[in-house]
Amino acid sequence: MEIIYRFYKNRLAFIGFILIVLYLLMAVLAPLIAPYDPYEMDRDKMLKEPDSENILGTDQFGRDILSRIIHGSRISLQVGVISVGISLLFGVALGTVAGYYGKWIDYGLSRVIDVMFSFPDILLALVVMAILGQSLVNVMIAIGIVYTPIFARIARGSVLAMKSSLFVEAAKSMGVSNFTIIRRHIIPNITAPLIVQATLSFAFAILAEAALSFLGLGVEPDVPSWGIMLNDGKDWMERAWWIAVFPGIAISLAVLCFNLTGDGLRDSLDPTLRNEVL
Amino acid sequence: MAQYILKRVLIAIPVLIGISIIAFFLIRLVPGDTVTAMLGAHYSEERAETLRAAYGLDRSIIAQYGIWASHVLQGDFGYSYFTGQPVLEAILQRLPVTLQLTAMSIIIAILVGLPLGVLAALHRTSVIDYLASFTGLIGVSVPHFWMGTLMILFFSLYLGWLPSGSFVGIAESLIDNLRHLIMPAAALGIYVGAVVTRMTRSSMLEVLGQEYIKMSRAKGTPRRHLIYVHALKNALIPVITIIGIQMGYLLAGQVVMEQVFALPGVGRLAIQSIANRDYILMQGTILFIGTAFVLINLLVDILYALINPQVRY
Numbered sequence: 001m002e003i004i005y006r007f008y009k010n011r012l013a014f015i016g017f018i019l020i021v022l023y024l025l026m027a028v029l030a031p032l033i034a035p036y037d038p039y040e041m042d043r044d045k046m047l048k049e050p051d052s053e054n055i056l057g058t059d060q061f062g063r064d065i066l067s068r069i070i071h072g073s074r075i076s077l078q079v080g081v082i083s084v085g086i087s088l089l090f091g092v093a094l095g096t097v098a099g100y101y102g103k104w105i106d107y108g109l110s111r112v113i114d115v116m117f118s119f120p121d122i123l124l125a126l127v128v129m130a131i132l133g134q135s136l137v138n139v140m141i142a143i144g145i146v147y148t149p150i151f152a153r154i155a156r157g158s159v160l161a162m163k164s165s166l167f168v169e170a171a172k173s174m175g176v177s178n179f180t181i182i183r184r185h186i187i188p189n190i191t192a193p194l195i196v197q198a199t200l201s202f203a204f205a206i207l208a209e210a211a212l213s214f215l216g217l218g219v220e221p222d223v224p225s226w227g228i229m230l231n232d233g234k235d236w237m238e239r240a241w242w243i244a245v246f247p248g249i250a251i252s253l254a255v256l257c258f259n260l261t262g263d264g265l266r267d268s269l270d271p272t273l274r275n276e277v278l
Numbered sequence: 279m280a281q282y283i284l285k286r287v288l289i290a291i292p293v294l295i296g297i298s299i300i301a302f303f304l305i306r307l308v309p310g311d312t313v314t315a316m317l318g319a320h321y322s323e324e325r326a327e328t329l330r331a332a333y334g335l336d337r338s339i340i341a342q343y344g345i346w347a348s349h350v351l352q353g354d355f356g357y358s359y360f361t362g363q364p365v366l367e368a369i370l371q372r373l374p375v376t377l378q379l380t381a382m383s384i385i386i387a388i389l390v391g392l393p394l395g396v397l398a399a400l401h402r403t404s405v406i407d408y409l410a411s412f413t414g415l416i417g418v419s420v421p422h423f424w425m426g427t428l429m430i431l432f433f434s435l436y437l438g439w440l441p442s443g444s445f446v447g448i449a450e451s452l453i454d455n456l457r458h459l460i461m462p463a464a465a466l467g468i469y470v471g472a473v474v475t476r477m478t479r480s481s482m483l484e485v486l487g488q489e490y491i492k493m494s495r496a497k498g499t500p501r502r503h504l505i506y507v508h509a510l511k512n513a514l515i516p517v518i519t520i521i522g523i524q525m526g527y528l529l530a531g532q533v534v535m536e537q538v539f540a541l542p543g544v545g546r547l548a549i550q551s552i553a554n555r556d557y558i559l560m561q562g563t564i565l566f567i568g569t570a571f572v573l574i575n576l577l578v579d580i581l582y583a584l585i586n587p588q589v590r591y
Contacts, residue, residue, distance in 0.1 A: 115296030120530025
């Protein structure tokens with residue numbers, strides 16, 4: 001309860017959380033609230049300025065920008081959930097095994113994590129995309145792989161701190177298997193830093209998808225992804241500024257609210273980390 | 279100190295080997311025959327045979343890695359099948375643009391981030407502090423490639439002040455060169471500046487709360503001297519580290535930014551190689567950027583140990 005109260009008292013974080021809820025609602029209710037079909041092309045409405053009919057204007061194919069942004073939230077949500085899920089699953093597994101078993105397993109896995117950390121994130125994602133090919137599923141896999149080492153490092157550090165604690169020693173002396181100790185006693189105790197990182201990684205995942213699609217190496221070109229919309233927009237900037245501007249605002253707002261909430265969660269879950277930089 | 283440097287270098291070696299293994303296997307993971315992937319549209323039986331012999335492609339995978347690694351260590355990264363140019367030459371040709379963009383972004387980040395961070399710490403919970411925090415959050419939340427696009431929209435298309443989409447070398451005209459690079463450098467610099475602001479603020483706050491500062495104040499040290507000599511000097515130690523780390527991340531940021539502004543840098547070369555399926559060039563650029571990233575981090579760690587003896591545990 002105290003954690004929820006602390007989080008609630010952090011005004012910026014709470015605003016971020018409310019915005020996340022709105023963003024989730026927008027994604028879930030997209031077919032109901034979008035004024036037009038995001039794929040519907042209309043030759044008579046090409047590059048139309050924002051007006052009362054198309055609040056955020058239309059793109060080069062006459063598709064409604066607002067409807068595409070609303071449907072785009074589904075893509076970014078999907079990318080965020082699945083890619084963070086992949087990173088979390090593999091990262092925690094790798095980090096926990098490395099931290100718990102130590103010795104050469106730790107040395108080997110830590111070097112693998114180091115190597116993955118040695119590539120700038122977007123470059124690693126691009127390489128994975130180059131191998132797998134352009135598609136939404138591959139974007140999620142690529143981003144999932146890129147952010148796996150962050151979770152692995154956090155899990156490893158937490159497990160190392162946890163494994164010498166008395167309750168783990170006690171469980172060991174009672175003959176509890178390693179798997180049960182990890183599952184029942186260690187994982188539940190390292191969730192706080194993982195939740196914070198998952199929230200912040202959600203923001204990174206949205207940015208990474210947008211960057212990949214912006215470069216033309218992300219999702220398929222007809223998908224209403226915010227990054228694809230930015231990519232379309234940059235070619236029409238001289239004639240139609242709105243195509244590039246509004247999806248950018250959507251990305252920035254989504255990333256901002258996940259950053260605010262992530263920072264707020266970090267402060268609430270561990271007050272000693274207050275003021276820590278990203 | 280020598281022991282610490284040795285330890286850090288020894289940790290970096292397996293990482294560098296790991297990067298080379300990833301770069302090596304990259305081509306092997308591409309579906310289909312490796313030689314076909316390497317030669318692309320330039321495929322001919324004769325060329326394929328020459329390549330197989332040169333890289334020992336009929337031998338075991340470990341032997342192949344050994345041959346490839348020895349080529350790389352001698353500076354032979356292979357040839358781009360798209361242009362026929364040696365890969366290392368193509369990278370080195372584009373490196374100055376990337377280095378200049380990195381340097382300019384870092385300068386902008388320091389010029390923006392450092393004063394803003396110090397002011398925010400000195401005037402905690404004031405308008406300046408909130409402004410700095412807000413700028414910091416915006417800086418890390420707004421995609422820098424979109425920031426770049428907005429800058430083109432405003433400064434190039436609307437105001438017509440700055441050029442976009444072309445590049446002038448520093449040797450041709452310094453002024454024109456700077457005019458072409460200022461927007462991408464600012465877009466990247468704002469992001470790094472946001473991180474520098476946050477780090478400077480928290481570091482300054484920590485130092486200002488320490489006993490020796492209180493002691494100095496009690497002894498009547500002038501405020502300006504106390505802040506800029508006693509406090510800032512120590513507060514800068516973690517800031518220098520974060521700037522060093524950001525230099526590595528700037529390499530990643532430039533991959534996208536060079537594409538937005540059509541700058542002939544290493545990042546754009548990497549994107550072009552991926553888009554053209556020029557696998558040898560892709561392998562070379564990945565290896566180069568990954569190695570540069572590790573070496574920068576190694577240098578930062580050593581520099582950090584030099585300026586802060588506490589880390590040499």
